[in-house]
Amino acid sequence: MPVRKKNPTPRVQNNEMTCSDVRPLLGELLDGELSAETLAAVEAHLAHCGACRAEYAELQELVGGLRRDPRAAAPAELWTAIERRLEAASGAPADPPVRIRLARFVSGRRLATAASLLLAVGLGWLALQGPWAAPAGAAQIDFRPVLEQADGDIQAGIAALLARHGGHAVTPEEAAELMRVRVAAPDELPGGLTLRSLHVLHMGRHHKALAWHYSGPAGQLLILQCPPKIEKRYGNRECVACRLGGHNGHGVQVGKLRLMHSESANLCLCVVTTLGEQDLEAAMEAVKVEF
Amino acid sequence: MDERAIIQGCRAGNRDAQRALYELFADRIYSLLRRITRDEHAAFDLAQDTFMRAFERIGEFEGRSGLGTWLYRIATNQALQWLRKRRTERRHEERIARDRRSGNHEDEPAYDLENGLLRLSEQHRLILLLRYHEELSYDEIAGILEVSPGTVASRLNRAREELRKILLEQRGACAEEKPDAARPK
Numbered sequence: 001m002p003v004r005k006k007n008p009t010p011r012v013q014n015n016e017m018t019c020s021d022v023r024p025l026l027g028e029l030l031d032g033e034l035s036a037e038t039l040a041a042v043e044a045h046l047a048h049c050g051a052c053r054a055e056y057a058e059l060q061e062l063v064g065g066l067r068r069d070p071r072a073a074a075p076a077e078l079w080t081a082i083e084r085r086l087e088a089a090s091g092a093p094a095d096p097p098v099r100i101r102l103a104r105f106v107s108g109r110r111l112a113t114a115a116s117l118l119l120a121v122g123l124g125w126l127a128l129q130g131p132w133a134a135p136a137g138a139a140q141i142d143f144r145p146v147l148e149q150a151d152g153d154i155q156a157g158i159a160a161l162l163a164r165h166g167g168h169a170v171t172p173e174e175a176a177e178l179m180r181v182r183v184a185a186p187d188e189l190p191g192g193l194t195l196r197s198l199h200v201l202h203m204g205r206h207h208k209a210l211a212w213h214y215s216g217p218a219g220q221l222l223i224l225q226c227p228p229k230i231e232k233r234y235g236n237r238e239c240v241a242c243r244l245g246g247h248n249g250h251g252v253q254v255g256k257l258r259l260m261h262s263e264s265a266n267l268c269l270c271v272v273t274t275l276g277e278q279d280l281e282a283a284m285e286a287v288k289v290e291f
Numbered sequence: 292m293d294e295r296a297i298i299q300g301c302r303a304g305n306r307d308a309q310r311a312l313y314e315l316f317a318d319r320i321y322s323l324l325r326r327i328t329r330d331e332h333a334a335f336d337l338a339q340d341t342f343m344r345a346f347e348r349i350g351e352f353e354g355r356s357g358l359g360t361w362l363y364r365i366a367t368n369q370a371l372q373w374l375r376k377r378r379t380e381r382r383h384e385e386r387i388a389r390d391r392r393s394g395n396h397e398d399e400p401a402y403d404l405e406n407g408l409l410r411l412s413e414q415h416r417l418i419l420l421l422r423y424h425e426e427l428s429y430d431e432i433a434g435i436l437e438v439s440p441g442t443v444a445s446r447l448n449r450a451r452e453e454l455r456k457i458l459l460e461q462r463g464a465c466a467e468e469k470p471d472a473a474r475p476k
Contacts, residue, residue, distance in 0.1 A: 027448050062458070066419060072322045077335075082342050
């Protein structure tokens with residue numbers, strides 16, 4: 001590293017400086033970077049020059065504002081994300097590629113049981129919260145925009161949900177880069193479903209989710225995916241507090257809309273759809289996400 | 292674990308050493324990236340890239356500068372690349388500036404400064420942040436930016452002057468706007 005000799009050439013003789021000598025040195029004075037000799041000369045000038053003192057005070061105010069700005073702490077999830085990349089780079093036993101199988105998390109009986117419980121909770125919560133007016137980018141996926149359209153225009157509800165989370169359209173390649181996943185999202189799915197859009201959504205300060213939106217004669221299908229929040233507890237990796245939905249492992253039906261959720265060690269998925277079970281199962285068989 | 296042990300451990304791919312390096316510098320690196328990019332999502336991603344690159348290239352670290360200086364250099368290069376990529380999309384900064392203007396920040400002295408920083412050239416914003424946000428010396432900044440300390444001093448002078456002019460302009464604009472805003476309709 002180059003080492004600078006502070007003010008190697010004294011710019012003044014006999015300790016007398018003019019304003020034009022002093023002004024360019026005020027920044028270095030403020031930063032404590034002047035040599036002892038130059039410092040003495042600058043201070044001697046400031047002692048009798050009000051204009052330079054005023055300029056120095058202005059500079060102090062300017063820099064004081066910059067210094068007051070507090071340092072932001074690195075989010076707790078940052079190391080988790082780095083560690084995941086380190087594991088992937090070292091070829092360590094990574095979480096296996098995930099093929100989304102509807103059969104894993106849809107069971108008609110469980111859907112019905114869970115629906116009665118969660119619907120009550122969900123609607124009660126909605127009643128307390130009122131219209132979804134919280135700031136965009138909620139920490140968890142906020143389903144209220146689409147639930148409000150459960151018996152109305154589902155497509156409009158999906159658009160509102162995407163907008164609520166600051167969704168921006170991406171290509172599958174961009175999605176893979178942003179989310180560090182390989183996404184196989186066909187343009188066409190069984191049942192005549194066509195990919196309308198692939199969006200990246202923002203959840204809270206640091207988390208993103210992917211959203212595929214398909215539509216066709218059979219209905220609407222929105223697939224949401226995010227990496228789960230994983231914490232180390234006593235040496236074990238444990239998935240905690242999924243950000244996609246509070247109906248972990250269950251399904252819920254509201255009007256003609258069904259929400260289903262599943263999570264594994266490396267994947268959280270939520271499906272919002274109007275498709276019948278057979279169409280949905282066939283569609284989900286064709287979508288693949290790999291880490 | 293001291294710095295030498297951390298470096299040796301990282302060279303061997305030791306996860307505890309990598310974690311120790313991360314713990315030492317994570318807040319400083321993330322904070323700097325966030326200040327440079329003005330985008331917490333970008334800062335999160337760039338901080339990951341910075342540490343990944345550091346772990347990959349720790350074998351090239353020769354110890355001629357401090358470990359922190361070396362990491363800052365990686366982080367600032369990452370951030371500058373990101374900024375160049377975004378230069379064609381100035382909408383981002385314009386949006387932030389617009390959001391700030393639409394917010395009720397009239398009593399906050401940091402408001403002007405924030406917008407002022409956004410309007411600075413990338414080079415000037417970066418050097419001001421390294422000096423006054425990160426409190427790095429001229430020699431340390433010189434090591435990060437790979438320029439001479441004399442260049443740091445002159446660049447800082449120009450950066451402060453540019454920021455001062457921007458703030459003066461903003462205050463002038465506010466003084467012109469306020470009488471209209473206060474006028475009863």
